[in-house]
Amino acid sequence: MTSIFTVSIDSVEGSTLRGRVHIINPDVPSVPRKSVFPLSLLVDAWWHLDRGFLHDEDDEEEGGDRYPFTADQGNDITASMRLKDEFSKLYELILGKHIRVTEDGYLLADDGKTVLEPRRKAKDVYQLDSGRGHDGISHFVMTSGNAEEFSQGAADIVTRYDISPYRNVPLRSEVAALENPDEPWDPEEPWGPEEPDGPADLDDYTVWKLLRTCSFAELPYAEIAVTVSDAGYLEHMVAGMRWSTTMTGHVC
Structure with missing residues (x-):
């Protein structure tokens, strides 16, 4: 399946996780705001670790996976989790x-x-x-899957979910320069743009022509902070993790 986002974990403290959701797919240019999304990310990370699929990759320029432990250590962590059986049930609620x-x-x-x-x-x-x-x-x-039951689980488990404004979004002037290199962006001119310069609309496919030339570090992202009802839901999460996901919070 095509990856939708790349997720980076910056810190895990008690029952709160902080990280970034990198926007890498023009078909889904925004970070979902419902609590089912961060819960689906926790389940997805559990699944990757449980199957031994998360490990360091060489393609830093493209945002390859990162994990500070070995795949075997990740598998051991999921095997010893207090809530491992609940994660198995949550996974089935999403994907069947x-x-x-x-x-x-x-x-x-x-x-x-x-x-x-x-x-x-x-x-x-x-x-x-x-x-x-x-x-x-x-x-x-x-x-x-069972969307209703998973949504109820998210409401019980995710007690707070915050999303920052998007970072690294190209300016409208940068997109215009790519489209019309011979017509400089100048709001002072009569033929210039009616609105002042500012972040471009990520729903606009023209923006992605510019983003395709960017490294992973230059792609748009949003910072997220997720607090859960029990720190056991974050037992498998650690700063330095990064993986690509197909999760959007949608239940199959």
Whole structure:
């Protein structure tokens, strides 16, 4: 899936996390403001660490992943988390549950081999979405997420969520110079712009022509501060983490 944001964690103190959400995808040029978004980021980080997918990458210029520990250490952290079972449930609320089945759809045990008794098809037991495949162990299908339950969980878990104004946003004059290099931006001239210079609109695809020439450090971002009801929800988070995410707070 295409990455939507890159997330950098700057500090974790008690039950409060501070970081930055970098805007890297022109199709989603703003940081979601509902509490489901920061909770989905915490769940996404847990999933990356639990699977051993978060580690240092070489492409600093492009904003590659960063993690101050090894992948094995990250996995050990998630395995020892007090709230690890809750994170597993939250993940299923966002993306659905992974159900092992036979080729013709009958439910299997977790070993991917034993047919559960009584024999039942997954479609007769669960509300399924279109997700299905084979993961090297068995065929599987996916249940639907639960937006209402996840939203309620976010309301209970995220007690405060603040977003700063956007940083590193190009000026309208910079975008205009790229579009019309022979017509300088001059509000004093009769043919000049009607409005004073200021941050460009990130919804404007023209802005992204300019941003495509920027390094990761020069891309727009917003600072976030997230406070949770229990510090255990931040047990796996640490300053120096950075990863790309497909999360927007939307439930599949």
